[in-house]
Amino acid sequence: MAGRPPRTIATEAIVLRRRPIGEADAVLTLLTLAEGRVDAVARGIRKPQAKLRGHLEPVTRSRLMLARGRSLDVVAQAETVDAYLSLKGDLDALAVALYCCELTELAAPAQTPQLELFHLLANLLSALDAGVRPASAARYFELHLLSAAGYELQVACCASCGSELAEAESLFSAAAGGILCPSCRAGATGRLLSVRAQKVLRYCGRSGLEEFCALRMPTETDAEVRAALGEAVRTALDAEPRAAKFLDQLGERP
Amino acid sequence: MPETSATPEPILRLVEALHRLPGIGPKSAQRLAYHLVRAAPHEAEGLARALLEARERIRYCSRCVNLTERDPCAICADPRRDQATICVVEQPLDVVAVERSGIYRGVYHVLHGILNPMEGIGPEHLHIDALVARVAAGDVREVIMATNPSLEGEATVMYVQRVVAPHGVRVTRLARGLPSGADLEYADTVTLARALEGRQEL
Structure with missing residues (x-):
């Protein structure tokens, strides 16, 4: 027995x-x-x-x-x-919560304890419930979910050779797992990231959720970070999260 | 597959067709198929006729998107109904349920679904644009959201509120709280919170 x-x-x-x-x-x-x-x-x-x-x-x-x-x-x-009653009374926060739940489902292997992921999701839901900016919370969750799932993005140094990145526009390659230096980017596909967007990604990696959500950034930087992280998530999880479309639709509405 | 080879082809096709219906598992499909082929001929023929007739004669009402034989449907065409109040429901069966209450005198709008972003069901899959068009056309005072009190129902309420409110109409939702015969001890936080919010003076 x-x-x-x-x-x-x-x-x-x-x-x-x-x-x-x-x-x-x-x-x-x-x-x-x-x-x-x-x-x-x-x-x-x-x-x-x-x-x-x-x-x-x-x-x-x-x-x-x-x-x-x-x-x-x-x-x-x-x-x-x-x-999470307040969260459920705010359509934008709820849409982000559903998106993050879907990402969690895609990233978490079955029947394997995922303490880091559990606390990451619980913190996200509490922060959304407390009223943080939903879009920033989604970006924070994407970046930290990738780390928790074993796909940590290299945004502080070159994802290929590990060299320090110069303060200049750089190529972000989801397939390479982060930002590439000028000598490694030849032949790689990805999207160019402004210096400001790179800084936002680095700050997202080292700050807390509430701190990051308090950060105000220009709309174009927001769009760059969103596109880069969205691509990284799709590549790492090899899936197209369905709830992402609804988030985009909410963004389209005035 | 000895069982399959012993089953005549037309029965197999019937079992397959019945199995595609919602809520019908393989065993139920088999039982229904064998019942139909063994039943008196008029029973099976009656079913086939009813099926074809329903498919041929039932269409969507051009106003409320409910299933109807005539367009506009009997409720939309009824001059005694209050055309300025629209009750928004998920499914045609919800119209039947609200009508059964006997106290609602307005008209309806059937969404034919509910927002469920995780299953890929977005606003474009529901008849929300048709509702917005009805409201934008004017003469609507109130939109009553009568979706199920689930997370998806709430998401639908908030989305409809967001797209309809700019047209200056009042958007309300059905009251929520404890069902009759419920046990307070087992009530969840959300239900209790909603019941307290919606308390009424005696």
Whole structure:
């Protein structure tokens, strides 16, 4: 009996996604503290009288009891730790939260504890809830998610030879994993980044989330950083996040 | 595949067609198919006729985008309905549910879905532009958002509010809180917070 795995686990989790199945059930994608990304079934959750319903909404941090099932775990108990109510009342913040949840789902391997990623996402949601600028929070999350997932971008020195970067417009190559010096950029594809955009990326890497979100930058620098990080995320995760389109659509509206 | 080779081709095709319907698994599809081929001929023919008739005669209402036989639909064409109040719902079945309450006298707008950015469902997949056009045409006083009280429902409410509000109409949403027969002890933070916000004087 000693080696037998436990039949239930108690863990904190952030609900990343909820997909309906059957008449009233749903499959949840969770980022748990104990086991990283886990899919679990929540039975009867779509019925109006379901007691667990509100505790298992996407973008909610909850304490869960998961029972081991044959293929998927089953949510046995749930209690909200933070529902991020203010965030959910702000469309721009909510769109960023959904985008970051999707990135987390793409980046986190299944059944592997991801403490750094869990705290990064939890901090992001708390900061959005506290009212930081959503677009800056998204950029911060993209850069730090790449580090947490093992694809740290080289923005302080050349991503290829490691030499110091001169204060000049440089090539950012998502495939090379960062900024390239003039001698390494021959033949490489990417986008040119202004000195200001490079500085923003470096500051993003070393500052805290709130500090970075307090930074005001010109619209064109914002666009450069956004394009570079978006490309880096798509390249590293080898996927096109669906929620990114909605973020773009919100940006288009006056 | 001995089971497959023992099954006649027309039944296999029927099972396959039924399996494509929402909520019908492979076993249910098999049961339904065998029931239909064993049932009295008029039963299967009646079903086939009803299916074809529904597909041929049902269309979208050009005003509210609900499913209808006549355009405009009976609700939009009813002069007793308040055309200045539009209740926005996700699905045609929600119109049936609100009508069942018997107290709403306005008209509807069916979005045929809900914003779900993570599943790639954006505003362009819903009939939001048609709603904005109705509002922009004037004579609308209030838009009542009657989407489900889920995260996606809330996102839809906020998005519609953002695109409709510039036209100067009042945008409201259905009240949220504890369902009748609920247990306060098990209520989640969001529901309780909304119930407190929406409390009413006795």
